Amino acid sequence: MIVLGIESSCDETGLALFDSEKGMIGHIVNSQHDIHGKYGGVVPELASRDHVLKLVPLLDQLLSQNKISLHNINLIAFTNGPGLLGPLLTGASFAKSLAWSLKIKSIEVDHLEAHIFSPMITEKNLNLPFISLLVSGGHTILTLVKANSDYKVLGKTLDDSAGEVFDKVARHLGLAYPGGPEISKAAANTNKSSYKFPRPMIKTNCYNFSFSGLKTNVTQLINKLELNDLIISEIAYDFENSIIDVLITKTLKAAREYNIENIVIAGGVSANQKLRMRCNLEKGEKKIFFPDMAYSTDNGAMIAYIGWLKSSKKTKDISLEINPNPSSRFV
Numbered sequence: 001m002i003v004l005g006i007e008s009s010c011d012e013t014g015l016a017l018f019d020s021e022k023g024m025i026g027h028i029v030n031s032q033h034d035i036h037g038k039y040g041g042v043v044p045e046l047a048s049r050d051h052v053l054k055l056v057p058l059l060d061q062l063l064s065q066n067k068i069s070l071h072n073i074n075l076i077a078f079t080n081g082p083g084l085l086g087p088l089l090t091g092a093s094f095a096k097s098l099a100w101s102l103k104i105k106s107i108e109v110d111h112l113e114a115h116i117f118s119p120m121i122t123e124k125n126l127n128l129p130f131i132s133l134l135v136s137g138g139h140t141i142l143t144l145v146k147a148n149s150d151y152k153v154l155g156k157t158l159d160d161s162a163g164e165v166f167d168k169v170a171r172h173l174g175l176a177y178p179g180g181p182e183i184s185k186a187a188a189n190t191n192k193s194s195y196k197f198p199r200p201m202i203k204t205n206c207y208n209f210s211f212s213g214l215k216t217n218v219t220q221l222i223n224k225l226e227l228n229d230l231i232i233s234e235i236a237y238d239f240e241n242s243i244i245d246v247l248i249t250k251t252l253k254a255a256r257e258y259n260i261e262n263i264v265i266a267g268g269v270s271a272n273q274k275l276r277m278r279c280n281l282e283k284g285e286k287k288i289f290f291p292d293m294a295y296s297t298d299n300g301a302m303i304a305y306i307g308w309l310k311s312s313k314k315t316k317d318i319s320l321e322i323n324p325n326p327s328s329r330f331v
Contacts, residue, residue: 001074003311004098005304006055008091009083009111010137011035011042013054014300015062017073018308024121026066027294027301030054037177041167048086055094073102077307080108082138082328107307111298112139112330115266117309118291118302126289131260133251134330136267137163137178141330142207142250144258153330154254155207162243163269165211169239172222173232184272186236189229193238195221199245207250214242244275248282255286263288271296 002025007014016027032050036042063070078095081088092108099106116132131154132143140157160168163180170179175186197217200210218239225231247265255263263286265279270290279288295301 001308001311002068002072003075003077003304003308004059004073005109005300005302005307006076006078006091006095007111007114007298007300007303008051008055008087008094009079009081010087010298011047011050012298013051013058013091014298014303015055015058016300016304017062017066017068018301018304020308020312024301024305025068026062027299027304028058028062028065029297029299030058033178040171040177042084044084044086047084048090051087051090055091071102074104075307075311076102076104076106077109077303077311078106079111079114079303082111105311107311109303109306109310110328110330111303112141112328114302114306115291116143116145116264117306118266118295119264119289121295121301121305122292123289126262126264129260130262130264130289131251131255131258132264132266133247134267135162135247135265135269137161137167137180137269139267139330140209140211140247142209142254143330144254144260145264151329155209155250156330157209157211159210159212160215162209162211162247163267165215165243166269168215169218169222172219173235174227175232178268180269180272183236183240184274186233187240187274189233190237193234193241195235195238197238197242199242199249202246202249207254209246209250211243214239240272240274244272244278247275248279252282252284252286261285261287265289266291266296268297 001020003018005016011032013030017025019025076095076099078091095106129146132145134141140161142154144152167179170182175182200214
């Protein structure tokens with residue numbers, strides 16, 4: 001079976017082809033960072049228009065690069081939420097229309113579920129159960145994954161997500177969008193900081209997160225200072241460490257409490273190199289799995305893969321009606 005995956009939940013247009021026998025055939029992603037960078041964040045209307053412009057050319061390019069005919073596709077998987085309404089409708093409409101024209105089935109995919117299982121695309125030794133930390137621009141969620149459709153949400157952010165706070169603090173520092181990579185670059189220019197920021201909720205008994213207060217603390221300090229490269233680097237250094245301290249502490253605590261050996265860290269923030277390095281240093285007896293860097297941010301590969309997983313189980317989700325913003329089981 002060859003599955004076409006289509007991702008359009010926000011500002012990346014991603015398409016991929018997954019073969020149930022050979023694995024991932026190929027994937028392609030178009031980022032809209034240049035479009036939204038001048039606004040410091042995603043403009044939904046502009047995102048929708050760019051998806052409309054890019055979906056057909058990207059599909060043609062993907063098929064051509066991998067020498068696959070459109071008629072070799074057996075199933076189309078598409079993101080059906082959570083995400084921005086316009087971009088989701090664009091991708092869902094394209095997927096359903098294409099499936100109808102090819103007389104094949106389509107399957108809707110929960111964007112967050114796709115992220116959670118994305119490490120399995122390349123990590124063949126990752127088995128259930130595992131603790132999942134999904135950390136991105138829109139979500140910070142800690143979950144116990146017992147089976148493909150059996151999840152227990154342990155905690156989530158009570159306000160801003162970690163990725164959202166990275167973007168907002170970066171904007172106050174005068175750094176480019178998206179903020180996460182820019183914060184990391186600035187932080188890499190030093191190995192110490194004159195500033196010490198809070199580690200919110202790090203000592204609480206629950207597994208929830210809260211980053212809004214940290215954001216306020218950092219931005220209020222920034223507003224009092226005359227910024228230069230050294231100050232920006234030192235602020236970025238402890239700010240990045242603050243978020244990583246909280247993420248790692250709560251994730252490892254959950255793994256110990258539930259006696260789970262495997263930990264998955266996925267979502268856009270999982271691409272953070274310091275997070276990856278520190279997890280591997282501090283994991284102890286636990287095994288930590290990250291998605292391949294190419295599959296960390298939004299992409300069609302994770303949609304194609306989870307679409308195949310769901311279809312192979314013959315779930316009721318096949319050919320569901322378009323519902324551009326369903327209630328995810330994780331939020």
